[in-house]
Amino acid sequence: MAGAPALQMASYRRALGRLLARLASELEDLVVLDADTLRSTGAIEVYGSAPGRVLNMGISEQDLIGTAAGIALAGLRPVVTGFGAFLMRGWEQIRNTVDRDGLNVKIVATHTGLSPHLDGSSHQVLEDLALMRSLARTAVFSPADDVATVETVEWLVRRYRGPAYVRLGRDNAFRVYGEGGFAFRPGGGEVLVEPGEAVTLLATGPMVGVSLAAAALLRSEGLRVGVVDVYSIKPAPKRLVLEAAERSRLLVTVEEHRTAGGLGDVVSSILAEEGACARQARIGVPPGVYGSSSRDYMSLLKHLGLDPESVARRVRRLAAAL
Amino acid sequence: MVVGDGAPIPLASPDLSSPSLSAVSSLVEAARRRLHILAGRGLGWHLHSSLTALPILAVLYAYWVPRGRVEGVDRQVILSKGHASLGFYTLLEEMGVLEEGSVEELFAKPGSPLQAHPEAGRTPLTIVSNGSLGQALSVSNGLVIGSRLKGRRVEVAVVLGDGELDEGQVWEAAATAAAMRLWEVVAIVDRNRVQHTGETEAIKPKEPLEDRWRSFGWKAVTVGGRVEEIAGALDSRAGDRPTAIIVEAVDA
Known part of the structure; x- marks a missing residue:
């Protein structure tokens, strides 16, 4: 790999x-x-x-x-x-x-x-x-x-x-955006990689970069994975989420936050309230777990399963079960 | 009067020209009688706290603020101990800011401008919402700092309960006011010696209270609860440091 x-x-x-x-x-x-x-x-x-x-x-x-x-x-x-x-x-x-x-x-x-x-x-x-x-x-x-x-x-x-x-x-x-390559809009989001038929990653904060790297890994294996930057948490980019749900069977939220209360819940409530039929999985810091000291950031992401390889592994498994 | 539309209450035309202290005393007496009548009709919520806050609020709204207007000084009042609302509202009624009967009709009804704790944008003469203790001294500091940056002089009196002084944020803010020499800020402590569950000194002692404020770099003075004493303490403020006026409640 x-x-x-x-x-x-x-x-x-x-x-x-x-x-x-x-x-x-x-x-x-x-x-x-x-x-x-x-x-x-x-x-x-x-x-x-x-x-x-x-x-x-x-x-x-x-x-x-x-x-x-x-x-x-x-x-x-x-x-x-x-x-x-x-x-x-x-x-x-x-x-x-x-x-x-x-x-x-x-x-x-x-x-x-x-x-x-x-x-x-x-x-x-x-x-x-x-x-x-x-x-x-x-x-x-x-x-x-x-x-x-x-x-x-x-x-x-x-x-x-x-x-x-x-x-x-x-x-x-x-780094996700080039200079001048990002336009802010409240309630907005950015489609960075078009939603794949199987999976789209909805990521926020530093997990957008991680998700892009994970998606590139998966693409190299032949799995097309979309990536959307959900930078507006409230108001949420409802239309973007629903479009991703139309086009992908599985939406995976990726955030450097607890899976409860953050982007995972934002997306869940949109899907549930709109009756969208995509499945959702959440990647983040699970309930019952706190962070840890680490001399470097990437080792900590790895420790908690939030580095690109770990995210890719998790998505690969989820996609295989679809 | 319509209740529940969330709109600010229609005001009677208030007379806010600077009244004499004897007129302020009469306001306090009238409001006190009114509070007892309301209590007799079942509106006695935080009665003691309202009664002890009355002379302080009356001096601030009916004497200190109008006098500032005469002198060309912008003065603002923030009620931090918002649970003294019935005292505040009754006073506004006696001052003619609220129409007579407003308190009995509107107090603590859904959507009413007279919420149990005053809310900005609904309640007359309320610039910031309150109800959570310990926050308004910081807001008062910010108002003065912001006004200074705009090149405007604004003096702010904030009315604190003595029980409220348990909140750590009060002392964070006291340190800020001293560090920035916010002489425009006056903290008035309603020293009624009771807090929610009992006597202040039995629950968490506040004494030596003047020394506490002084040790934070404030000027501090203790006065009795008569309007002349409270007004006198406000009028004799001087220097470049914030002032705490501790008002020992006259037993109501």
Whole structure:
């Protein structure tokens, strides 16, 4: 068996830091708030372009969210950055203040999923999509790579008034799009490989790159597998999912999140509510399992069955049983 | 009046010119009588908390804010202990912001603008929804920080319960206000010495309360619950640090 094609890595946080620095120099009402992780999230870059509009709130995520809410009330455009795991410490603040009042706060979480590979399970948030997409008014997005990150965050900051959550990793943005090759649309998704007759992978975040590599492996064996980037988690790209369900007998969701509450559930509910007849399988971090420390990211993906070879193996088996 | 359409309540025309403190005292007395009548009719939800919050809210809405308007200062009030809503709503009725009888008719009905905990966009004079304790000091800080960035001076008074001080976020926010020298922020603590299950000092002691605020870099003062004392503490604020005013409840 041929190995999976090498994945070209980029960095979510480097892209984010550069973008925020640029946006802060262009938008006078942009304010970036972080909970003492500015070096890690990239927010520190804003000191270079708008030093008065980047606030280190200290290690206090609940206060971070509440302060951002007040800044939105004052009529400015706050962007909150921080580690996903610890921003969820402010979930109730997000729920009761930001979401309930529909405040214009953008929350950009870095280090989500398995991306803080060395830190281990405490830092590897696997539940944020579930928590955030259950809110009434907050829109939720999960970009595949650095290019998509820039387009997504810039669109939301410039053009969207209201609460939004963007899920980013750390330095694990497997390149999917060329410069200028991604156009963001809320409720959108991107068909990267046309749905196959047997199987289509519906992936989000860094698992889009992994899924492309897995699909290439399977294609080399003669199994045509489609790949769709579901970057808009809420609103979900319903039409794309249903089209994939029309064309493929099996849809496999692939996410660096728990299989419950994340993309797997988004797709399940679309299929069930629309009475679509495709089967669905879920690849992600299974219930009952936490992440782990790992000196490198790819070994951790392998450990949890989320590297291209493991995904391909799983899909091969599922396709054989169709 | 229509209940349930979710629209903001039609307002009576409020007289928000700066009244004298004796007029504020009369408002408090009238609202207090009204609260007891409502309680007698079965609307006594968090009665004690409403009664002790009344003089604080009356001074803020009927004296401090209008006076700011006269002086050209934008002043905002945030009720953090939202369960004192009946006190707040009764006061609004006495001030003429709500039509007479609104509270009895509309309080805590489905879709009503007078929810048990005030909600922004529905409840008059409510800029942010509350009901979850410990969050509004952070919001007050943010409002001041944002206003500063816009080059506007806004002073914010936030009304906290003493039980609410159990929430860690209050102290996160207290540290923020001190670090950024947010002198425009005033935290007013309704020191009624009770929280949901009993006496504050028996459940989780708050004392020495002034020292706690001071140790966080705030100015702190304790006053009695009469309107003159509360107004006096607000008027004598000075310097470049945030102020905590601890209001010892007059036994209602």
